[in-house]
Amino acid sequence: MMDKQELLGKELSNLYAINKQVNHYFNSCDISFLDEHRQQAIKDYINANTKNEELVAKTLRSLEVNPGNTVDSIVNEIIENLQEICLKKTDNKALDGLGYMMSFNRLVSYHKANVVNIDFILNELEVA
Template identity: 60%
Template sequence: MDKEELLGKELSNLYAISKQVNNFFNGSKIGFLNERRKTMLEEYLKLSCKYENDIAESLRHINVNPGNTTDSIVQEITENLQEILSESGIKKDSKQLSYMMSLNRLISYHVANIENIGFLLNEVELKNAS
């Protein structure tokens, strides 16, 4: 596998992450979060939606079809978020904290994927410049 193929795989993975995040949070019940946390989540989702659209276009440009690609780590984290949402009988503060810690894991994973793509793009550009 060359660097361009690896880049296509990473872009497909970023597309899957964004798509899964957007699907999970679409209509998600976040009323228990305080306003600051809701705003933070809303801003993250705006970026995630933008990435989904931008990456879909990039994938079309390089003739890569991500198909039904899913990311198992995102699946695990969103399942955990859903479990937190479903729990009853826990204090609101504890629920917010648990939810935000899982959300932080999700965002960090998403950011790590974006950083990997930046690293790969730099490598591909260096190769093409040689």
């Protein structure tokens, strides 16, 4: 049976996987078809994500948890949607940008839900 500490390790491992997958995708993604405001929003997210990845890795080491090759299937699916939009751009740049940002918002919301879960368990552990 899993205890709360192990559950925290699993959630942190999942957050680490999300961070890695996001960084991997956006490091090779061309978002130049988006307007400057949206490009900047994505760049800000990537910068925060990179810092978060380092912090989560440090926390996992302190808990002696090895995330291994954890991959989040939901993030994979969202990233596939983002890639598809990039590859199959239409003549309607505004519509492409809108579709891309909708998938991006799903990614950010899912990422945020994972962070909320970690906060929830930390409160349960009375660590936070």
